[in-house]
Amino acid sequence: MNIMSLPLSEQAILLFAGMVLFTSFSLLAQPRIVAAIRMFAWQGVLLSIVTVMVAVDTGLHHLYISALLTLLMKAIFIPWLLHRLVHKMEFQREQDILHHPVLVLLAGGVLVIFCYSIALPIERLGNSVTQPIIALSMAMVMLAMLMLITRHKAVSQVIAFMAMENGLFFAAVSATHGMPMVVELGIAFDVFVAAIIFGVFFFHIKDSFDSLDVDHLSSLSESDQ
Amino acid sequence: MLDLIDFKGWLLVIIQTWMFVFLAPLLVGWLTWLKCHLQNRRAPSLLQPYRNLWRLFHKDVLLPKHASLIFRMNPYIVAGVMLIAASIIPLFVVRMPSSATADVIVLVGFFALAKFFQSLAAMDIGTAFGGMGASREMTVSALAEPAMLMSVFTLAMVAHSTNLSTVVETLIQHGLVLRPSLLFAFAGLVLVAIAETGRIPVDNPSTHLELTMIHEAMVLEYSGRMLALIEWSSMTKLMIYGVLICNVFFPWGIALHHDFYSMFIGFIAIASKLMLLGVFLVVAETVLAKMRLFRVPIFLSLAFTLSLLGLLSYIILEVGS
Amino acid sequence: MMVVYFLVGTPLFGALLLGIVGHKKEGARINLLLSFLTMISSLYLVYLISQQQILGNDSSDFYIDSLNVYLLALTAVVGFTTAFFSGPYMLHEAKVRKLSDARMRLYHSSYQGFIFTMLLGLSTNNLGVLWVSLEGATLTTVLLVSLYRTPSSIEAAWKYFILCGVGIAQALFGTVLVYFAAAKVIPNVEDSLLWTQLFAHAGELNPVIITIAFVFLLVGYGTKVGLVPLHNWLPDAHSEGPTPMSAVLSGLLLNVALYALIRIKMITDLALEGEQTVHIQNLAGYLMMGFGLISFTVAVLFLHRQRDIKRLFSYSSIEHMGLMTFAFGLGTPLSTFAGLLHMLVHGLTKSAIFISVGHAAQIAGTQSIEKIRGLIQTQPKVGWGLLIGTVVIAGFPPFGIFTSEFLLLSSTVHTYPWLAIPLLMGLSIAFAGLFKHIQPMCFGNKPENQQPVKATMWPVFLHLIIVLWLGLAIPEQLSQWFNNVTILITGSGVL
Secondary structure, eight states: OOGGGSOHHHHHHHHHHHHHHHHHHHHHHOOBHHHHHHHHHHHHHHHHHHHHHHHHHHTOTHHHHHHHHHIIIIIIIHHHHHHHHHHHTTOTTOBOOOSSHHHHHHHHHHHHHHHHHHHHHHHHHOOSTTTTHHHHHHHHHHHHHHHHHHOOBHHHHHHHHHHHHHHHHHHHHHHHSSOOHHHHHHHHHHHHHHHHHHHHHHHHHHHHHSSOBGGGOOSOSSSOO | OOOTTOHHHHHHHHHHHHHHHHHHHHHHHHHHHHHHHHTTOOOOOTTHHHHHHHHHHTSOOOOOTTOOHHHHHHHHHHHHHHHHHHHHSOSSBOOOGGGGTOOHHHHHHHHHHHHHHHHHHHHHTOOHHHHHHHHHHHHHHHHHHHHHHHHHHHHHHHHTOOOHHHHHHHHHHHOSOOOHHHHHHHHHHHHHHHHHTTOTTTOOTTOOOTTTOSHHHHTTTOOHHHHHHHHHHHHHHHHHHHHHHHHHHSOTTOBSSSSHHHHHHHHHHHHHHHHHHHHHHHHHHHHSOOOOGGGHHHHHHHHHHHHHHHHHHIIIIIIOO | OHHHHHHHHHHHHHHHHHHHHTTSTTHHHHHHHHHHHHHHHHHHHHHHHHHHSOBSOTTOSBOBOHHHHHHHHHHHHHHHHHHHHHHHHHHHHHHHHTOOHHHHHHHHHHHHHHHHHHHHHHHBSBHHHHHHHHHHHHHHHHHHHTTTOOHHHHHHHHHHHHHHHHHHHHHHHHHHHHHHHHHHHOSSGGGTTBHHHHHHTGGGSOHHHHHHHHHHHHHHHHHHHTOTTSOTHHHHHHHHSOHHHHHHIIIIIHHHHHHHHHHHHHHHHHHTTTOSSHHHHTHHHHHHHHHHHHHHHHHHHHHTTOOBHHHHHHHHHHHHHHHHHHHHHHOOHHHHHHHHHHHHHHHHHHHHHHHHHHHHHHHHTSOBGGGOOOHHHHOHHHHHHHHHHHHHHTTOTTSHHHHHHHHHHHHHHHHOGGGHHHHHHHHHHHHHHHHHHHHHHHSSOOOTTOOOOOOOOHHHHHHHHHHHHHHHOOOHHHHHHHHHHHHHHHSSOOO
16 A cells, blocks of 8 residues: 555654654653653654544544543653652753664664564555554564663653553554553553652652662672672 | 757756856855844845855965875865756756766765865865864764765655656655655755754854864865865855755756746746745754764764654555555 | 452452551451452352353453463462461561551552452453553552662562563553454454453464464563563562562462463464464464473572572572463463463462561561571471471472472473473472572571561461362362363363
C-alpha cells in the first residue's frame, strides 16, 4: 500500500506517527532532564493526536477515550509530576551526561531497522493504514529500553520507562485500534500508580544516597567486592 | 528525447546560472537587512554586498610570502565549482539540458571538492588560524556530508531518481502528499545547510572571533579580488542551499515548460520562497545563540539521525508491503 | 460466580480497609481475618469445581478450571498462613527497626493488595487483565521491598521496579500481538483477549504472529518467573524486603507468572500445530526448555557462594522455577503432570522455609549466613523447621518435591535421555550447596547471648506435612485435576 494511494487524513496519521518516533530519538539524545521531560510531554501530545486521528478515520469511539486518557496521563499528569519533583529537589539544571551520544543514536537507528524486520510479517497480514506503525511502536519500546540502559539518573530512567509505556500504547492503537476498554483502563491505572510510586522513590533515593544517580545503587550484586 | 544542441535550453541554462550567481549577493543583502530590522539597527542597503564585492575587486592582491600555486588557484577553483554547481540546480525552470550532466550526488561531491581546496589553501600559508580553520571545517564537513547524503538518498528514493530536475518534477506531479520521510529529510537538510554555510548556531559569518570561527579562519590571508571571489562563492553556496531546500521540498510554482509565462511565474515563486526562507533563517539566528564548537558534532548527529529517520520512515511507512 | 467475586473482592476490600486502619494493633488481626475469609471462599471454590469441573463459560470474565483452581487455593492458603506468621513477626520488626504507623499501614494494605492481584490474575479469563494484575503485583510489592528504607533495600526495590517493569512491558507487547491475531478470527472482537475464546480458535490463529507474540510474552512473564538472564531482581527483592513478603513472592508470585506462561503456551502450541516441521511445532516448548535449563544451572551454581540466607533461598527459587519451566517446556504428559505437582509443593515448601528463615534471622539479628549459628540449640522448633524445610526442598524422599522431581527425571529420560545428566548433576550440586550453608546454621554451638524469639512455627509444619502427604499419596481429586490439565495441555493424560 503506497502512501500516495491514501487520502490526506491517513497520510497525516503516518506523518504524525513519524514525528512520534522522532520524539523517541530526541529523548534518547537529550541530556538535560527538564528538556527531556518536556519532550516526553510532547510525545504524549503527539500520541493522543494520532489516536484521535485514527479514531476519526476508523470511527471507533472508544479510541477517543484512550486518546483523552493518554493526554491526561502522559502529556499532563506525569510531566507535571516529574517537573514538580525535579523542582522540589532542585534538579532543574541537572544533566544526565550521555557517553558517546553519536553511538547511541546510531544504535537507535539499527534498532529501528531490526524492529522493522521483525514486524514485517505482521504488517503483511493487515490492510489497515496503521499497520506500518507497528514497527514504529516496537522501535519506540526498544529505543526506550536503550535509553533506560544508557542513563544514570533516576528521573531519566523513569522517563524512559514511561516512554516505553507510550510505545506499548502506540502498538495497541496501531495494531488493533486499541485494547478492550477494561484492559485499557487497567493499564492506565497501573501507569498512574507506577508514576506515583516512582515519585515516592525519588525521595527515598535522594534521602539515602543524596543524589538521584542510580550508579550509587550497586551494592547488591554477585560480584566479590 | 533531449536535443543536444537545444539552443533555447542551453540559453536558459546560462541565464539561470548567471541569475544564480548575480542574485546571490542580493539574498545575503536581504538577510542582513532583515536581521538589522529585527534587531532594531539601521539597515545597510540591500545592495551593500555588491558594493563590498566591487570594492574588493578594485583592490590590489597581497599575497603571503610563502603562498604556493594552490593558494593562488584556490579562489578560481572554488568559484568555478560553485558556478558549475549552480548550473545544475533548477532555479525557476526544470528540464534543463544541463541537468543531464550531473545529479545531486555529484553536487555533494562539488561541495566537497571546493572544501578540499579551501582547506588546502588555508594550510598552505602555514599560519595558525589557517590550519585551525581547516581542521574545524573538515570536522564539520566530515559529519555533515553523511547527513546530507542520507537526506539526498531519501529524496532519491521518493522520486526514484537522483537527478534534481527529475526529482522536482516528480514531486510536483505527486501533488500534495504528507510524507514523513520528506519532513525528516527537510529538517535534516536544513541543519546541514546551516552547518555548511556557516550560519548561526554553528558559525557566525559576521565575526572574526578566533575561538569560534570556522570559515572565516580559512580566508584570513586573502585579499583583493581573490577574497571577493571567495566571498562571492560562499554567497552562491548559501543561495544554492536555499534554492535546493525551497525547490525540492516546496516545488510548487516552478516552471515545467519553457514558455515565458510559466517561467515568469516560476521566477516570482522562487523569489518569494527565498524571501520567506530568509525570514525564517533570520528569526532563528536572532533567537538562537551560537553553540560551543564541541556541541557541533551533536548538532550534526541530530541532522544525521533526522535524515536516517527520513530514509527509514520512507521504507517503513510509505512503501507498504 | 458469586464465590469468585467474593474471593477476589475480599482482599481488595482488605487493601482499602487496611490502608486506613492497618497501623492499629488490630491491623494484623484484620489482615488475618480477611486472609481467612479468602481461604474459606477458595476452599468452597475447590469444592464447587470438584462438583462441576468448570466455573464460567466461554465469554465470562472469570473462568475457573482444573488448572487455576488449585493455584487459587494454594494462593489463599499460603496467604492465610503467612498472614498468621506475619502478625507477631512484623510486631517484632516494627519494634526493632522502628517502623512508623504509616509504614505498617502500607505493609498491611500492600499485603492484601498483593493477594488481590494474585487471585485476580489467576481467576481472570482475560489475558489483558492477567497482564494488568501481574503489573499490579509489582506495584503492590515494590514499596514493601523498600519498607525498611535502608540504602540496599531501596536499591533492591528500584531494580525490582525497573527490571520487572521493563520485562512486563514486553509481555504487554506480546498481548497486543495476540489480540491482533485473535481479532482476525474471533467473531466478537471485544472477546478476543478471552483465553477461552483464544483456546477455542487457537488453530486458526496466524502462526507467525503467535510465534513473535510468544517470544515477547516469554521474555515478559519470564522476568517475573525469574528466568535467567532476567532474574537479577529476584534475589535482591527477596533478601531486602520483609520476610512474609519473600514468602509470598517465592511461593505465589512466581507461580502466577508461570501460570500465565502455561496458558500462553497452550494457545501457541495449538496455533503452531499445522506447521511442517516438528521443530517449529514445538518452538514454544524448546524455548521454555532452554530458558528453564539455563535458569536451573545458573541458580544451582550461584547457590554455593551466597552469604545472605534469604538470597540463598531465592536462588533456590530460581532453580525450582527453572525446573518447572523446563518441565512444561518438555511437554510430555508425565512432565506436565510433574510440573503441576511441583508448582504446588514448591509453593508450600518455599513459603514454609521463608517463614523459618525469618525467625532464624530474628534470632540472630542478621541475615548473614556466617553469623547465624546453633539454631537448634537456641530454639529447636525454628532450627528443625529450617532443617526439614531444606531437606524437603533439596528433594529428599518421601516428600512431594521428590515425587515431582522423580516424575520429571523419568519423563526426561524417556524423551531426551542426555538432558537427564545435567538435571541430576544440578540437583546434587544444589543439594551440596544448600547443606554446606544450612548444616552449621542449624547445628553447631549457639553464640553468646542469642535469645529465642516469639515464633509461629505451625504454618511451617502444616505446609511440610501437606508436602509429605503429597509425597506419600496424592488425593484422588487433585490427581484428577492434574490429569485434566495434562490432557488439556498435551492431549493425553497419565492416569
